[in-house]
Amino acid sequence: MTAQILDGKATAAAIKSDLTARVAALKEKGVTPGLGTILVGDDPGSQKYVAGKHRDCAQVGIASIQRELPGTATQEEIEAVVRELNEDPACTGYIVQLPLPKGIDENRILELMDPDKDADGLHPMNLGRLVLNEPAPLPCTPNGVLTLLRRYGVEIKGAEVVVVGRGVTIGRPMPLLLTRRSENATVTQCHTGTRDLSAHLRRADIIVAAAGSAHLIRPEDVKPGAAVLDVGVSRNAEGRIVGDVHPGVAEVAGWISPNPGGVGPMTRAQLLVNVVEAAERGVG
Numbered sequence: 001m002t003a004q005i006l007d008g009k010a011t012a013a014a015i016k017s018d019l020t021a022r023v024a025a026l027k028e029k030g031v032t033p034g035l036g037t038i039l040v041g042d043d044p045g046s047q048k049y050v051a052g053k054h055r056d057c058a059q060v061g062i063a064s065i066q067r068e069l070p071g072t073a074t075q076e077e078i079e080a081v082v083r084e085l086n087e088d089p090a091c092t093g094y095i096v097q098l099p100l101p102k103g104i105d106e107n108r109i110l111e112l113m114d115p116d117k118d119a120d121g122l123h124p125m126n127l128g129r130l131v132l133n134e135p136a137p138l139p140c141t142p143n144g145v146l147t148l149l150r151r152y153g154v155e156i157k158g159a160e161v162v163v164v165g166r167g168v169t170i171g172r173p174m175p176l177l178l179t180r181r182s183e184n185a186t187v188t189q190c191h192t193g194t195r196d197l198s199a200h201l202r203r204a205d206i207i208v209a210a211a212g213s214a215h216l217i218r219p220e221d222v223k224p225g226a227a228v229l230d231v232g233v234s235r236n237a238e239g240r241i242v243g244d245v246h247p248g249v250a251e252v253a254g255w256i257s258p259n260p261g262g263v264g265p266m267t268r269a270q271l272l273v274n275v276v277e278a279a280e281r282g283v284g
């Protein structure tokens with residue numbers, strides 16, 4: 001058996017085409033959504049991701065606001081740019097590209113953001129709203145995973161889901177999304193302190209691998225027919241992306257998300273969704 005591909009690139013393209021029409025409708029009402037990005041330092045990976053986000057914006061008609069600071073920027077200098085975007089009416093949503101340089105208090109920066117302009121869904125107010133089941137912009141990567149599963153008809157209701165990882169962007173919010181009444185999955189969260197990871201994985205109908213550990217998920221760990229989402233990003237000696245999922249898993253799984261071409265493009269698409277929804281709330 002060879003797994004069906006959960007094609008994030010194609011799904012993101014479909015989402016962007018839907019958003020293009022919604023942005024055009026907003027513009028007719030006199031509202032142009034604008035995505036801001038704050039990038040600190042010159043990490044080539046971060047530069048590439050941010051450039052991709054602005055390319056997406058151009059495709060769907062969202063205005064781009066780019067702020068770049070040197071890696072030597074102080075806490076106060078970054079906070080001044082956050083305040084500026086909070087005040088800027090042309091900026092309807094923005095992100096602070098993570099990670100920030102060593103010595104910068106990341107959480108303080110996030111807390112300073114206007115939660116209504118939080119395009120990532122990572123502001124503590126919005127994470128709190130998610131816990132409380134209140135409407136909030138959803139964290140982009142977990143929401144991208146969910147959208148991909150829905151798009152391909154993977155049964156989530158009643159499914160045993162294993163989330164591997166407990167990072168703030170994926171591991172921690174993912175179970176919150178999956179256990180809402182609208183999803184009704186049963187979730188096990190595994191991490192580096194898990195005693196027998198394979199035992200948990202082998203029972204899973206859906207695996208969300210967000211550990212950042214190259215080829216952690218091996219074919220013998222996967223129940224035949226399971227859906228496997230590869231969220232991890234490591235790089236090999238040549239600088240190529242290596243995911244958390246061993247290539248042999250494709251022979252066992254029922255569905256698999258490629259990496260690259262899976263969850264990454266979905267993350268970017270959900271970011272645009274958050275920006276457009278925030279602008280629509282402003283209009284409606």
Ligand SMILES: Nc1nc(=O)c2c([nH]1)NC[C@@H]1CN(c3ccc(C(=O)N[C@@H](CCC(=O)O)C(=O)O)cc3)C=[N+]21
Binds near residue numbers: 095097140262263
């Ligand atoms: N505030 C903040 N928000 C983020 O959403 C955020 C962040 N900080 N910091 C870093 C991570 C990483 N991230 C990715 C987004 C898209 C791809 C993506 O589109 N990847 C392509 C390939 C890109 C390549 O070839 O390098 C793919 O998977 O097909 C990857 C990674 C968002 N992040």
